[in-house]
Amino acid sequence: METKLKPSFLDEVASIPACGKINECVQCGVCSGSCTTAAHWEHPPRKIIAMVRAGMKDEVLNSSSIWYCVSCYLCTARCPRDIKPANIMHALEAIALKENYRPPTKTTTMYRSFARSIEQNGRIYEFGFMLEYFLKTNPFAALKMLPMAFSLLTHKRMPLLPKAVKGRHQLNQMFHNITTGGSR
């Protein structure tokens, strides 16, 4: 009989770059206490880490909590165990996107539009990426942003056309190399 060893959720997270120290968390809560946006998290950072270690994959990835991380790194600067909570949140986001979880947040769509903008242009094309995001989420919400967009436009801060650079071909080749496991 063949037994397949499936890596646990914790192993999966710990294998992502910068997340290897998740096992050293002492649950002190400095991350949750420091978090700029903790009030919006159903499960604050300390609890998310505990849930990952308890193998609660679906509960973590179906929740919108991790998507409120603004990457301000206060948690990471203060963590006494150097476990880099901000990086762990982004690692969890990446797993959620890859495995098609659908947490109740629009940030998933925003991140996907952001990544697509890089693939298509080599650089972020701010106007195009925002347009794609609003068309995919709520085009009417874009109306609220119109005055701001207009003022940026009149101050020459919102070019309407993308500037696709040659380097984008290299980026896509590099992505292909990583997806296919390199030259091995």
Place this chain on the structure above:
Amino acid sequence: MRYYAYYPGCSMEATGAPVEKAIKAIAKPLDIELMELEDWTCCGSSPFSGVDKVKAMAITARVLAQAEKTGLDLVTPCSSCYTILHEANELMKDDHKLAWQVHEALTSVGLNYNGTVKVRHIVEVIYNDVGVEALAAKVKRPMTGLKVACYHGCQQVRPEYGYDDREYPDWLARIAAALGAEPVNFPLKAKCCGSSLVISETDMALELIHKLLENAADNGAQAIVSTTCPLCHTALDAYQSAVNGKYKSHFNLPVLAVPQIIAVALGLDFKQAALDGNVISPRKLLSPYLNSKIAAQAPAQKAAAG
């Protein structure tokens, strides 16, 4: 003259345009030459780490590989680029599997990175390489009496770079003081403006921006001197009217990116300092300075000569 490899970052071509223009305007008077990387691509910023970490580090490494060819320190004005470029450097040192994957990806496009690039923030370059004393000596229009709240934001000082305090930094206030301005107490100076999520979580970001504006105004600031991060500058400047709409407040605080206020103090005009690109116009506030006669010799130089 000091030479640096320069990576502006994507936002500098759009929302950050005035900050970028002001940086280019002060480079020469500060004796620094910023040599922009050719055909640079996005660093991936934080959102790409939320999509795929290995790919994110690979595209960051492309920037580092290009910079390594120049043999110069890599300077960026965007705090988000600064953090991720630093992170790629650090992670690839410790994580050999990641380093190998990135190496393979770079090799597939004929690039190579040996991990030797020193990544620096332009504010740190102004502070450490130009120096506040040398900066003060170049001042032609002292910004005397201008009360400013100096905003560092989050990623200029975090997670850990060893240049300044991670939670209560001081660079910008020292730079502003060297220009003659009066930095006010500003407890929230290294708190986040939320702009990485301003598109998808607008209300949450407006709440954070509101706190910053309120804290600056309560401490008597007439303007905010912001770091060069285009996201911070846009959040505080362009989103100010949205904050006023949501919180029924009446903020009208000009947000001067640090190269903009340096430009004015060095004697450049409104347009050269790219102040016409700011949504909250600083024209009225700065007119006494902009209209003042440029001293033939800066006071500090006089003292040195005397």
